[in-house]
Amino acid sequence: MKKRAVAFLLGTVAALSVAGPAVAMDKVVKIGVLNDQSGLYADLAGTGSVLAAQMAVEDSGLTKKGWKIDIVSGDHQNKPDIGVNIARQWIDVDKVDVLADVPTSSVALAINNLAKEKNVVLLDSGAGTSDLTNKQCSPNTIHWTYDTYMLAHGTGTALTKSGGKTWFFLTADYAFGAALERDTTAAIKAASGKVVGGVKHPLNTSDFSSFLLQAQASKANVIGLANAGGDTVNAIKQASEFGIVSGGQKLAGLLMFISDIHALGLQAAKGLNLTSTFYWNLNDGTRAFSKRFQERIKTHAVPTMVQAGVYSSLMHYFKALDKLGGNPHDGAKVVAEMKSMPVIDPLFGKGKIEPNGRNIHDAYLFEVKSPAESKGAWDYYKLVATIPGDEAFTPLDKSTCSLLKK
Amino acid sequence: MSISLPALSAQLLVGLINGSFYALLSLGLAVIFGMLNIINFAHGALYMMGAFCAYFLLNAFGLNYWFALILAPVMVGIFGMVLERTLLKWLTGLDHLYGLLLTFGIALIIQGLFQNYFGSSGLPYAIPDQLRGGVNLGFMFLPIYRGWVVVFSLVICLITWYLIERTQFGAYLRAATENPALVRAFGINVPRMITLTYGLGVGLAALAGVLSAPINQVRPLMGADLIIVVFAVVVIGGMGSIMGSIITGFALGIIEGLTKYFYPEASNTVVFVLMVLILLVKPTGLTGRAT
Numbered sequence: 099m100k101k102r103a104v105a106f107l108l109g110t111v112a113a114l115s116v117a118g119p120a121v122a123m124d125k126v127v128k129i130g131v132l133n134d135q136s137g138l139y140a141d142l143a144g145t146g147s148v149l150a151a152q153m154a155v156e157d158s159g160l161t162k163k164g165w166k167i168d169i170v171s172g173d174h175q176n177k178p179d180i181g182v183n184i185a186r187q188w189i190d191v192d193k194v195d196v197l198a199d200v201p202t203s204s205v206a207l208a209i210n211n212l213a214k215e216k217n218v219v220l221l222d223s224g225a226g227t228s229d230l231t232n233k234q235c236s237p238n239t240i241h242w243t244y245d246t247y248m249l250a251h252g253t254g255t256a257l258t259k260s261g262g263k264t265w266f267f268l269t270a271d272y273a274f275g276a277a278l279e280r281d282t283t284a285a286i287k288a289a290s291g292k293v294v295g296g297v298k299h300p301l302n303t304s305d306f307s308s309f310l311l312q313a314q315a316s317k318a319n320v321i322g323l324a325n326a327g328g329d330t331v332n333a334i335k336q337a338s339e340f341g342i343v344s345g346g347q348k349l350a351g352l353l354m355f356i357s358d359i360h361a362l363g364l365q366a367a368k369g370l371n372l373t374s375t376f377y378w379n380l381n382d383g384t385r386a387f388s389k390r391f392q393e394r395i396k397t398h399a400v401p402t403m404v405q406a407g408v409y410s411s412l413m414h415y416f417k418a419l420d421k422l423g424g425n426p427h428d429g430a431k432v433v434a435e436m437k438s439m440p441v442i443d444p445l446f447g448k449g450k451i452e453p454n455g456r457n458i459h460d461a462y463l464f465e466v467k468s469p470a471e472s473k474g475a476w477d478y479y480k481l482v483a484t485i486p487g488d489e490a491f492t493p494l495d496k497s498t499c500s501l502l503k504k
Numbered sequence: 505m506s507i508s509l510p511a512l513s514a515q516l517l518v519g520l521i522n523g524s525f526y527a528l529l530s531l532g533l534a535v536i537f538g539m540l541n542i543i544n545f546a547h548g549a550l551y552m553m554g555a556f557c558a559y560f561l562l563n564a565f566g567l568n569y570w571f572a573l574i575l576a577p578v579m580v581g582i583f584g585m586v587l588e589r590t591l592l593k594w595l596t597g598l599d600h601l602y603g604l605l606l607t608f609g610i611a612l613i614i615q616g617l618f619q620n621y622f623g624s625s626g627l628p629y630a631i632p633d634q635l636r637g638g639v640n641l642g643f644m645f646l647p648i649y650r651g652w653v654v655v656f657s658l659v660i661c662l663i664t665w666y667l668i669e670r671t672q673f674g675a676y677l678r679a680a681t682e683n684p685a686l687v688r689a690f691g692i693n694v695p696r697m698i699t700l701t702y703g704l705g706v707g708l709a710a711l712a713g714v715l716s717a718p719i720n721q722v723r724p725l726m727g728a729d730l731i732i733v734v735f736a737v738v739v740i741g742g743m744g745s746i747m748g749s750i751i752t753g754f755a756l757g758i759i760e761g762l763t764k765y766f767y768p769e770a771s772n773t774v775v776f777v778l779m780v781l782i783l784l785v786k787p788t789g790l791t792g793r794a795t
Contacts, residue, residue: 137725140624271769300772304720304729307518308764308771311644315511328625331721339631339647339719341638361625361721397623 123424125165129155129412130194132185132209133224135173138302138328139201141357141397143224145171146405147199149395153387154412160420170194174205176301181205182212189216195427196221196415199408203227203274213238218429221415223407226326226353227277228492231456235499238429240436242457243407243446244375246274247492249352250281252373252463252485254322257350258289262320265350266313267296268306268333270325275301278324278352294318299325306333310340319348326353331361338366355402359466359478367478368468375461375490376403376445377479383444400476406445411457414441449487454499461490510643515765516758521650523757524657525712529730530737530749531661532708535668538744539681539701542592542603547734548727549611550706553580554713555722556618559629569632569718576714577707584706588699611728618724626723653715660711661750664704668746677701736779742789752790 131151133143148171155167170192174181181200188194189212197213200206201224210230213220220239222230228247230239258265265286269275275298283293295316297309310333313321321342323330330351337349351358354372378388378400387409391401401409418435419425426432433455441449441457449459464479472478494502529551536544557579558572567575587610595602631649638647668674680687680694688694713727720726733756741752756775763774770777782790 136619136624138624140619142625144624297768299768302729303772304726305522307521307650308515308761309768311511311514311518312765314645315514328721328723331625335628335721336719339638339649341645341647345645357623357625361628363628363630365630366628396620399623 123422123426125160125163125424127160127165127167127196127419127425128188128192128194129167129169130185130188130192130197131169131171131199131408132174132181132188132197132205133171133199133201134176135171137176139176139224139326141361141399142327142355142402143199143201143404143408146391146395146399146401147224147408149391150401150405150409151198151412153390153394154409154416158413158416158420160416163420165419174200174202176202176205178205178208182208185209185212186216189218193427195219195425195429196412196432198412199224199404201225201404202272203229203277204272206230207234207273210234210236210239213429216429219415219432220429221408221411223411224404226274228281229273229277231452231454232492232498233500235454235497235501237455237501238433239455240411240433240451240457241455242411243403244353244373244461245456245491246278246281248375248461248485248490249278249373250285251490252461253350253352253371254282254285255289256371256463256483257320257348258286258291262348262350263291264318265291265293265320265322266316266318267293267322267324268309268313269296269298270301270329271298272301274326275324279322282322282324282352299329301325301329303329304332306336307340309333310337310342314340314342314345314347317347320350321347322350322352324352327355327358328361330354331358334362334370335366355404356400356476356478357402360399360476364467364469364472364478367466370466371482372464372466372479373461373485374403374464374479375459376401376406377462377464377481378476379479380462380481387445410441410443410445413443414439452491452494452497454494454497454501456491456497458487458491460487461485511765512762514644515761517644517646517761518650518764519758519761520654520754521757522760523754524654525716525730525753526734526737526757527661527750527753528657528708528712528715529734530741530753531664531746532705532712533734533738534741534744534746534749535664535708536702536705537738538668538746539677540588540592540603540698541600541681542595542607542702543600544705545604545608545731546587546611546614547607547705547709548729548731549614550580550584550727551709551713551716551730552618552724552727553583553614554710555629555717555720555726556622556713557710558714558717559627559722562629569714572714572717573711577710580710580713581703581707585699585703587706588702592702593695593698611731615724615728622724624723624725626721626726629717629722631718649718653719657712657715660708661753664708665746665750733775736775738789740775740779740782740789742791745789745791748789748791 172184196219206225214236228245446459463483557576561567741748
């Protein structure tokens with residue numbers, strides 16, 4: 099009996115030593131979707147991004163090939179400390195391999211450092227700051243959907259060229275607002291416009307009247323809203339009360355999501371220009387995805403570009419894992435593999451991932467339809483111009499990313 | 505920064521507008537705290553329900569803003585009275601902390617439910633036709649609706665103050681708070697009076713919600729964002745003081761407006777800095793009496 103026990107023990111030890119290398123490369127993946135699920139960015143990311151991740155897992159076909167893929171999700175409440183705590187626990191305790199979405203630039207920059215330190219993957223869809231692929235770039239991060247450079251060179255350039263020569267900024271007082279104002283200012287100057295002033299407001303402001311009065315008094319042609327989500331919605335809604343647009347000034351929502359337009363209503367939003375890399379009614383691929391998404395989300399909303407980006411970035415991640423033949427649990431290695439593969443995607447079209455982690459695809463300049471032009475629910479945008487990916491995002495020779503050997 | 509008089513007067517007026525909301529909400533809180541001894545953390549959620557009520561009255565029943573102004577406070581007030589009858593009344597005589605925890609929990613449940621069904625960005629609600637547009641005052645463009653909010657809430661505040669401080673009903677109410685047993689001995693139904701008072705306080709919150717619907721988005725979190733500031737207003741004004749909370753409400757709106765002009769980055773903290781300073785000097789608040 100004793101002999102058998104010893105043999106059994108030996109067998110176990112042998113099995114463990116054989117299984118050793120296989121632990122490094124297995125078919126288990128854990129995804130952490132980290133975003134705002136209760137605050138002003140919850141509609142543009144939130145549980146919709148979790149659903150998008152779920153759909154990516156189902157569509158990847160990996161589970162049929164024997165992969166085990168789990169999703170966890172968390173609410174970072176737009177606070178970097180909370181976000182980092184959740185992510186740290188996910189990585190250390192739950193063995194999460196990839197963090198997806200992460201809107202709110204201040205949180206994203208903190209998670210960007212953590213992902214590098216812990217060698218996991220960050221697929222950022224929700225955050226805007228272009229610093230993620232410039233001075234803060236990381237071999238573990240891919241910035242998927244949009245960034246402040248792209249927004250500046252879409253809406254900013256277009257409005258300046260069409261006569262908006264002087265600008266006044268209403269800027270959300272955190273990393274994203276600062277980056278967006280900086281990049282837009284550069285774009286305005288490049289198009290020979292001028293910034294005449296600006297005011298910084300706290301994140302999540304409900305009353306913009308004081309700031310709007312200052313913008314009105316500046317007599318600038320364009321009032322640039324370097325904020326997002328609920329802040330932009332409130333600013334636009336209240337601007338119409340103070341007669342800003344009827345007084346001859348133009349409003350520029352530099353970052354607007356379809357959820358914002360829906361909240362504003364077309365009457366208040368008509369005629370606004372905005373830049374986006376995704377719109378549900380762009381082609382068959384986007385329509386098919388959006389229809390499936392709408393059927394499954396409680397609010398029956400169409401996906402925002404952030405949610406579409408979560409789906410698309412995870413699909414590409416799964417393709418890279420499939421090609422590697424297993425999960426090496428080595429973030430930098432998977433990201434390198436993702437960069438080496440062309441991105442082919444029904445939602446964002448053909449793209450590529452630059453060495454600095456920037457995913458390049460086309461961007462679109464849209465104008466919001468008037469209530470009369472809209473043919474039905476969510477029929478909100480008309481296409482004004484397509485900005486090719488190479489022009490929309492920071493050119494590599496201008497990127498300050500240290501990963502680029504010059 | 506160069507200070508121009510027109511710009512300054514404009515900011516003062518804008519401050520007054522925000523102050524009206526603070527005043528209406530803190531008034532309701534003061535009434536409830538003064539009479540029921542409950543720190544009503546559900547106030548923000550009930551304010552939000554008022555706005556949603558206006559939205560549904562318009563979109564489901566075609567009843568416009570003016571109907572909502574009367575119906576929403578009544579409906580939410582009734583909801584409040586049901587809350588009082590079923591939940592809050594069990595807390596009579598217990599420590600403040602219990603009331604705070606219960607109402608905070610209620611607020612979280614209500615907000616969670618609304619957020620689950622309506623998302624966080626909110627729903628649009630248009631300004632009524634009669635109050636659209638604005639007048640140019642020379643130093644600023646004043647939207648008529650905002651002017652209306654200031655005047656209307658001032659009137660409501662004064663009526664409430666009169667009701668509680670100057671009428672017989674108010675006298676009963678104040679007596680019932682001091683000594684419920686004695687007032688009951690005179691044949692007055694104290695529990696019913698307390699329920700009505702809670703309904704009144706809640707109705708005031710809902711009224712503020714309807715007033716704010718055309719200005720802000722009708723959002724599940726609209727109350728949560730505001731309630732903390734309003735609590736600071738009540739603390740500064742002195743817990744339970746009716747006139748104190750009205751005056752502090754307007755005053756703090758103005759101070760906040762000025763901060764937005766001189767140093768906008770601090771505009772969402774200035775109220776709390778003031779609160780700390782005042783509590784250091786006068787722990788009972790500006791008009792509060794030591795108990």
